[in-house]
Amino acid sequence: MLTVEENQLMTRVGPGTPMGEVLRRYWVPATLSMELPVPDCPPVRVRILGEDLVAFRDTNGEVGLLDNFCPHRRASLFFGRNEESGLRCVYHGWKFDINGDCVDMPSEPAESNFKDKVKITAYPAYEAGGVVWAYMGPGALIPPRMTFEVLGLPDDQVMVNRNYSLCNFVQAMEGSIDSSHIGFLHRNLNELDMSDFDDGTDKLGFPSTKMSTKIRGAFRNPYLSVQKTDYGVRYAGIRTTPNGHQHLRITANIFPFFNMTSRLPDQGVGLSCFMPVDDETHYRYNISGKLDRTFTPEERERRGASPRGVDVNGQPLRGKWNDFLIDRKMQKEVSYTGITGVNTQDQAITESMEPITDRWNEHLGTTDAAIIHVRRALVNAARQYQEGDEPPPIPADIMHDIRAHEEIVPADADWRLYGAFAGEDREVTV
Numbered sequence: 001m002l003t004v005e006e007n008q009l010m011t012r013v014g015p016g017t018p019m020g021e022v023l024r025r026y027w028v029p030a031t032l033s034m035e036l037p038v039p040d041c042p043p044v045r046v047r048i049l050g051e052d053l054v055a056f057r058d059t060n061g062e063v064g065l066l067d068n069f070c071p072h073r074r075a076s077l078f079f080g081r082n083e084e085s086g087l088r089c090v091y092h093g094w095k096f097d098i099n100g101d102c103v104d105m106p107s108e109p110a111e112s113n114f115k116d117k118v119k120i121t122a123y124p125a126y127e128a129g130g131v132v133w134a135y136m137g138p139g140a141l142i143p144p145r146m147t148f149e150v151l152g153l154p155d156d157q158v159m160v161n162r163n164y165s166l167c168n169f170v171q172a173m174e175g176s177i178d179s180s181h182i183g184f185l186h187r188n189l190n191e192l193d194m195s196d197f198d199d200g201t202d203k204l205g206f207p208s209t210k211m212s213t214k215i216r217g218a219f220r221n222p223y224l225s226v227q228k229t230d231y232g233v234r235y236a237g238i239r240t241t242p243n244g245h246q247h248l249r250i251t252a253n254i255f256p257f258f259n260m261t262s263r264l265p266d267q268g269v270g271l272s273c274f275m276p277v278d279d280e281t282h283y284r285y286n287i288s289g290k291l292d293r294t295f296t297p298e299e300r301e302r303r304g305a306s307p308r309g310v311d312v313n314g315q316p317l318r319g320k321w322n323d324f325l326i327d328r329k330m331q332k333e334v335s336y337t338g339i340t341g342v343n344t345q346d347q348a349i350t351e352s353m354e355p356i357t358d359r360w361n362e363h364l365g366t367t368d369a370a371i372i373h374v375r376r377a378l379v380n381a382a383r384q385y386q387e388g389d390e391p392p393p394i395p396a397d398i399m400h401d402i403r404a405h406e407e408i409v410p411a412d413a414d415w416r417l418y419g420a421f422a423g424e425d426r427e428v429t430v
C-alpha cells in the first residue's frame, strides 16, 4: 500500500513532475519503426510522457522526433510535408530537420537571418529491435545506447508488437510481475489432464515447454522469492516438480520500466517496456528475439498486427466500453474469466482498477513482494530526484547479459545461484 502522496509521485509523468523527469533520464520507446516504413513517408503523431510530438523519417532514412507544434504560430506538424531532409509546416512553409534546426523560412525576406534564431524542440532518436527510441532529458545527461541482447539481433530474428491500454504504466508493469495471478486469471477450467504426460524432462536442466506447463498446472501456488540487483530486482517463482526437484522461473525487472519474463532457452529472449503515453494511458511494447534462427511467417502472422475490427485473438474489438465481451457462460464452464486471450485478460483486469488505482486502499499479501520492491524503487527515485540526485543508470557493463531464466535444479539448491549474474557479489539479497 502507498500513501496518496506516494501514489501521485509514482504515477504522474508529465514534464516537470519528479517521475516524469526520472523517466526522461532513459531511452524510451517513442513508436515502432514500421510506422515510418520508408524515407520521406508521412509523419506520425507520437504522444509520450504527456508531450505531443511528431515523428518522421527523412530523405536519408534518419528518424526525427519534433514537437508537434510549429514554433511560428503553433500549427501541427502532423499535417507537414516530409521533403528533402526536413519536415515543412504547411501553414507558412517553415521547414525543420531532425535536429530541430529551421532550414528554410520562405515567408521571411531572403536577407533575414531569423531562421537561424528559431529552433523547434527535437529529441535524439535511434532505432533498435524494431522500435524508435527517444531521449527526452537534458543533453548533458544522455545515456549510451542500450545494449540489451534482443536489441542487438538482426532484424529478421526480432519481432515487436505494442498494445495500447487505458491505465497508468505502473499498474500494467505490476501485473507483469504479479506471477501469482497466473494460476487464477489465466486458468482454463477444462485443462487437459497432464498427469500421465512424461517426456523424461522432469530432471535437472531445462524442461520441455510441455513439461513446464505440466509442472505449473500441478503446483498452482509457487513460493516467490525476490532479490535486489544492480539493475532492479529479479524474482523466482519456485515449485516442486512431480519428481521432487525444484522448478525455477526467474523474471528480471529492470529499472525504471523494463521487464524480462521467465522463458526457456529455446523460447529465445524478450524485453517488455511499459511506456506512458500520459498519466492515464500507456503502450506496452513486447520485443521477442530468436538467438539462432529467424521467425517463421506463421509466427509473425500469429503475433502480428490484427485485421481491422478484429483483435489478435480473432475477436471483435473489445475494451472497457463493452466489458471486453465477457461471456458469463464461458466463465462458468470454460475459463476463469470468460474472456478470450491471455493479454486481453490482463488488460481487462488492470484497466478495471481505474486509470490510476487507489493504492492506499490495498491489502498486499505475501505474493506481492516483487511489486513492493519495484514500487519502492520508483518512489525512492522520484524522491531522490526532488532532493537533487539523478536516478541510477542501467548498468552498461551488464545490460547485455541480463536475462530471464527457467530451470529445474536440486530440491535444496539456492535459486539465487541460477540465471544471469548468479551468485555474483553485485547482488544483494533482501
Ligand code: FES
Pocket: 070, 071, 072, 073, 074, 075, 089, 090, 091, 092, 093, 094
Ligand atoms: S505556423 Fe508553421 S510556418 Fe507558420
Ligand SMILES: [Fe+2]
Pocket: 175, 181, 182, 185, 186, 342, 346
Ligand atoms: Fe497475466
